[in-house]
Amino acid sequence: MPKPVHYNAAEHISSDTAADPYQRPAFPLRDRIRRQLWNICWTLLYRTSPRPLHGWRSLLLQLFGATMGPNCHFYPKSRVWAPWNLVCADQVTAADGAEIYNPAPVTFGSHAILSQDSYICGATHDYDDAAFPLLAYAMSFGAYSWICARASVAPGVKVGEGAVLGLGSVATRNLEPWTIYAGAPAVRLKERRRHEQSSSEPA
Template identity: 70%
Template sequence: MAREAAYVATDHIDESEHADPYLRPAFTLRNRLMRVLWGVVWLLLYRPSPRPMHGWRAMLLRLFGATMGPNCHFYPKSKIWAPWNLFCADQVTAADGVEIYNPAPMHFGSHAIVSQDAFLCGATHDYNSAAFPLIAYEMRFGAYSWVCARASVGPGVNVGEGAVLGMSAVATRSLQPWTVYTGNPAKAVKERVNTMERSA
């Protein structure tokens, strides 16, 4: 079953912007201005902040529309493309070097972890269209899921509750709950103990 895009650039950008579709912007002027402003705030206030100041960085993300539950730990070298499309429950962690490219909403459940240098890619292009429009997908990372260091998650891929994507693995399809995946493309290698059932 084909994934349904949450955002298609051609639905939002008028053809009059440029005759060549490859030269048209993928986002509205307001979106671009907001990202410029966020980039300045990230560079001057977010990135230089001391590592323990998680509350400060969460506050900055909230100021730009992010939903941040209690005790989220977003480290200073983490990059969030659009804070207004970031939805976090409690205890969500994004380590240094994490890049969250979220032109459409990304949701993180309680205690979800994204480790160093992981890349979460929320968009691609429709290469079968002459306009080559950007298309973005809403994505979900379940409670207690873990995207390990240098792993990548592709557009429209959902990570189930408690799922683990191993180091440098590449997820091109959604991951089942409480399952460990490795490789490129990522394949299930074993089950993970469901700690939620143990604590019940």
């Protein structure tokens, strides 16, 4: 079953913007301006903030439209491409170097963790279309899921509650709840012991 596309640049960007489709912007001007303002904020206020000031960084993300639950820990070197497409429950962690490329909404459940240099890729391009338009996908990460250091999650992949993606692994398909995956592409290794405080419903 194909993944539903949340945003297709071909539906939003006129072909009149450039004769060569590779020179057309992927997003409308308003969105590009908003991202530039966020980049300035990240450089001057977010990136330079002391490590313990998680509340300050959550506030900055919220000012740009993010939904942040209590006690989220986003470290100074973490990157969020579009805060207005970020939804976090409580105690979500993004370590230094973790990057969330989210042209479409990305949702994190309670206690979800992104370790150092992990990468969440929320978009790709339609390589079968001569115009090569950007395609963005909504993504979700269940409560207590863990994306380990230097692991990557491909566009449109859903990570179930309690799922673990191992060190340096690449998830190209949905990860089942309370299951451990590793490899490139990631394959199922074994089940993970469920936490008593977790919900019974998968993400």
